[in-house]
Amino acid sequence: MTDAQEAPGRPLTIGIDIGGTKILGVLFDPVSSVVIDQRQRPTPRHDIRGLIGAVADLADHLITVAEHADHEHAAGRVTAIGIGLPGLVDRRGILRYGPNVPGVIDLDLATDLQQRFGLPTVAENDAANAALAEHRLGAARGADHVIVVTQGTGIGGAIIVDGRLLRGANGFAGEPGHMLVDRSGPICACGRVGCWETVSSGTGLANLARLAIARGQGARILELAGGDPAEVRGEHVSAANDEGDQEAGAVISQLGFWVATGLGSLITLLDPELIVLGGGLTAISDRFLDDVRSQVMTTVVGGAYRPTVPIVAAALGPAAGAIGGAILAADLPRSDGW
Numbered sequence: 440m441t442d443a444q445e446a447p448g449r450p451l452t453i454g455i456d457i458g459g460t461k462i463l464g465v466l467f468d469p470v471s472s473v474v475i476d477q478r479q480r481p482t483p484r485h486d487i488r489g490l491i492g493a494v495a496d497l498a499d500h501l502i503t504v505a506e507h508a509d510h511e512h513a514a515g516r517v518t519a520i521g522i523g524l525p526g527l528v529d530r531r532g533i534l535r536y537g538p539n540v541p542g543v544i545d546l547d548l549a550t551d552l553q554q555r556f557g558l559p560t561v562a563e564n565d566a567a568n569a570a571l572a573e574h575r576l577g578a579a580r581g582a583d584h585v586i587v588v589t590q591g592t593g594i595g596g597a598i599i600v601d602g603r604l605l606r607g608a609n610g611f612a613g614e615p616g617h618m619l620v621d622r623s624g625p626i627c628a629c630g631r632v633g634c635w636e637t638v639s640s641g642t643g644l645a646n647l648a649r650l651a652i653a654r655g656q657g658a659r660i661l662e663l664a665g666g667d668p669a670e671v672r673g674e675h676v677s678a679a680n681d682e683g684d685q686e687a688g689a690v691i692s693q694l695g696f697w698v699a700t701g702l703g704s705l706i707t708l709l710d711p712e713l714i715v716l717g718g719g720l721t722a723i724s725d726r727f728l729d730d731v732r733s734q735v736m737t738t739v740v741g742g743a744y745r746p747t748v749p750i751v752a753a754a755l756g757p758a759a760g761a762i763g764g765a766i767l768a769a770d771l772p773r774s775d776g777w
């Protein structure tokens with residue numbers, strides 16, 4: 440894909456996406472938009488020093504890869520690093536709070552890496568980075584008013600208004616997963632009750648399945664989980680549905696209802712031209728995305744009198760956040776200008 444004749448020393452960037460379970464790093468060529476290498480490590484739990492060490496190790500590895508030419512790629516040099524952090528990231532790039540990385544508070548990873556490697560380093564919310572990648576290279580190309588929602592363990596979100604990321608007063612804008620949608624619903628990883636992600640993410644799917652089991656349904660789901668409701672995960676619902684289990688299908692329909700409910704409120708609030716849905720849940724069944732599309736405009740005020748907002752699957756897959764980090768790094772020193 441890249442030109443092996445290119446002069447050595449071409450500028451490359453590193454993007455690192457820190458998730459609740461894994462850390463993914465990419466070595467990226469911003470000129471050709473090609474991912475040259477990607478590596479991952481498990482996320483150390485309850486261990487800030489371990490987390491910093493794992494990220495530094497990953498960056499160190501990718502810097503070494505960049506400096507060595509191989510049959511496919513000329514040697515390059517890393518010019519900057521961009522990090523995605525799961526939670527509330529302030530305007531200076533400090534992670535103030537992340538429900539899915541318990542024990543990690545006030546983490547200034549950008550400054551740490553900058554000192555370690557002597558490279559300009561920038562940090563942003565992980566979903567914002569995924570949105571940047573989708574906006575430049577993926578499903579949101581050419582759109583100026585976009586909501587990006589990534590459904591994983593929880594829900595990540597980012598809002599693009601007039602072609603720019605909506606940051607808010609502190610940098611904390613765009614956390615739709617923690618909008619309260621059901622004050623008598625399940626408890627959230629953030630400690631509150633009834634957040635959107637408790638009924639609309641991978642965790643949400645498991646919660647909805649447990650509620651069905653408590654009503655005496657979902658026998659096959661429970662069986663796949665080894666008979667313990669506490670062990671039910673989204674994958675068990677998905678597997679039961681793939682077998683044709685109708686009660687699992689009903690749980691997925693409820694997920695669609697809640698996803699449409701939240702998206703409808705976001706459309707009412709923000710009037711986007713496009714919604715991009717990322718994460719594995721969009722492919723949970725053949726009908727899921729169509730189910731959401733068919734319901735969503737009925738939840739929007741004046742839905743019959745306004746254009747239907749297209750809901751499309753993200754194009755860049757699980758590496759979107761890391762690629763967005765690498766793009767953010769390539770945009771330095773004006774990384775906040777997008």
Ligand SMILES: [Zn+2]
Pocket residue numbers: 616617627628629630631634
């Ligand atoms: Zn929450």
